[in-house]
Amino acid sequence: MDRHKALVFAYTKTALTPPKELGSVVIRLKKYSNTLRDALEDSRYTRGESSVHLPFDKTIARAVEDMVAATVSRGLKYVIVIGIGGSNLGARAVYEALYGKNGARVPLGKPQLLFLDTADPHLYEAVNRELKAHVKHTGEVLINLISKSGNTTESVANFEVLYAELKRRLGTALRNRVVVTTDEGSALWNAAQAHRFKTLSMPRQVGGRFLMFSAVGLFPLAAVGIDIATLLKGARDITPACMSADVHKNFACASAGVLYVHRRKGLRTYNQFFFNPDLETLGAWSSQLMAESIGKERNDKGKIVHEGILPLVSIGSTHLHSLSQLYFGGPRLMVTTFIYAPNTAPSTRVPRTVILKHLKGIAGVPLSGIMGALYGGVKRSYQKHGLPFMELVLPALDVYSMGQYMQMKLFEIMYLAHMLGVNAFDQPNVEDYKQESRQLLQARR
């Protein structure tokens, strides 16, 4: 019996969007379904949509596994991922879903992932402090520099600083402990080859935020022993549902449709409300996907529209105690998806209460049961107040669920962009500040 078969998304609660309205949206997608069907077979990655083929790509999976075989051995303690945005959020999201923030629950003796994203001296210092304390020779460390374009300022700067520091301490054999993940033929690719660093490539036509299931997301996870085969299986297994013409089976399309219908009525914010704090970075990953794919100055006909939905990540129950007054009382411009994996490891029960005997109901309940009651209470309250929401129940915080969720989100955002008439695959408005920053850097000299 395949234990993963049972893992499915529980149900959607779209009651607050008239089903008829949703149906008419979905019907108009027939033609786009053909595009997606082609993309699913597109092993040459000729267009943005082709990212949905990645979980089916055996060549990529094999290249990653080969690189793991070439670089990982028993003594490995740290894999340092140097990358930002699409170059680190996917791997980080899965890592933290499994092992907690900053890998708080990594089993003793297992290698850890460390992340250097922005050019913050304090961030660098924290990573370097950890490495100084625990790394004595090159076999204990692996650096994975990830940059699609190859010229991300922060990532190159972090790499240069860290590489110089570690080389000084550990010697020139450090050269063998670097894996550079970038577009084949980029300046970084060529430089890496010249320095005899190991390299992994990615499909050029696919944008950074869609590359989770390429070497970008897969290699760091595989390097610390995470089961990427099951991650990919989760992504593959949910794909037929994401292509289904039956909107009740196709959560990606239904969710996009709900967002679309509400967007046309003034929706401004999409709140993903996670009731597992370990999923916060998963929220950040999908926030990038929505922000960059939907937030567009122009639509696909070139008209200025300033389209966009602000993605928000809320954490239950933490944000109930800081933001929910706004959610319940404030402007009605938000659609929420509650996301919850109730079946986490059995947790300590609250003992017969020492101090607050009048707080009925908590004695004998496990902490997860308290979270479950808060979750249930919030849902009931949303319903009572007529606040629109969907729901996604993850059967577990495991790689299979992550694979399902992430592939589903890729489909969802493509459907939504298509409905809204924007190009999901470009990001034309982020070049300007980079240009300005480069000028400021050069003016320093």
Add this chain to the structure above:
Amino acid sequence: MDRHKALVFAYTKTALTPPKELGSVVIRLKKYSNTLRDALEDSRYTRGESSVHLPFDKTIARAVEDMVAATVSRGLKYVIVIGIGGSNLGARAVYEALYGKNGARVPLGKPQLLFLDTADPHLYEAVNRELKAHVKHTGEVLINLISKSGNTTESVANFEVLYAELKRRLGTALRNRVVVTTDEGSALWNAAQAHRFKTLSMPRQVGGRFLMFSAVGLFPLAAVGIDIATLLKGARDITPACMSADVHKNFACASAGVLYVHRRKGLRTYNQFFFNPDLETLGAWSSQLMAESIGKERNDKGKIVHEGILPLVSIGSTHLHSLSQLYFGGPRLMVTTFIYAPNTAPSTRVPRTVILKHLKGIAGVPLSGIMGALYGGVKRSYQKHGLPFMELVLPALDVYSMGQYMQMKLFEIMYLAHMLGVNAFDQPNVEDYKQESRQLLQARR
């Protein structure tokens, strides 16, 4: 010479709001200024505004210092703060601004703060794992349970579980290592007294999100050796400016005015864009302040208005690589304040570049200089695109700056609520889900 005198907010950039419009808003505040002036002297805390008096309250500061003297000695390793929302965000914000996320830069040998907020088994497990590894006797640990109402489900549950576990390991002397911070006379207060736990109180009339400068925010910081006297001095020193009738000196009022003018034109989101990642929790603290104080179903005349501005926290340069396409290209419904402390400790310089010689400008530049260039580039780009923003330059990531910032934000939100005609001090819409959750918990039995 007082080295703190030089620490001031740099300037506001309100060019994108016509100064005349702003002026007319401010003129209407004369009467409210009198309310604030009274509040500033209100040592009996008879109204919501009276929180601005807290930094001047010597009785509270003394009670906190006395409690530190009674509970902290050389061997202390961990202070565990059990609280959620207003009961932990303030202390956590200051702690992380000084020492990094999860206290990554706490000097060796100094005590650390650990935070238990929500009822997540994984969060509890991470804290318990740390304590198990490093705590062998009661003197090494101090538990600070904080709950204004005294019946916050998550906090009581976390306390019960942790207390039982530690008592089992360390013995009944643990009783002396508990400080309960709650409203005098609450059920928790009475229970704490009955158990002979130590207690600290807070002004009853002041809401949780306004209690940073009471024992709620001060005790955990003081217990790990953070200089709360200077924190309070920062708050006191900025107070006259926050009361000034000259809007160019009064950043709190000017900022509120800018937000008000834009809100009346359709502003939906207020983005605090921090270019020091260590300030993320400071952003969460002030987000609660805005969400709960401004997000209101009814205005102060009882009319249903669904008022509110969504507070957003962005981190530079991380979110430039995931969300800025939306900020630049998407809907124009956002006002931004850039917040940056450029003068952090001198950082490692990027060596002569190994791999990317064509990335001009980064060799020889410290990491903080790269962050500075990104910051400058983004500001220029915002200006070019006509995106409204303000700017706040913190002279340093220190307690004095934190004191200034937080007191300024308290004033800002009171001005803004007054302008918008909502009650800043209640949170009427959060009781419903709590009630629903309690029913679900009781139904379990």
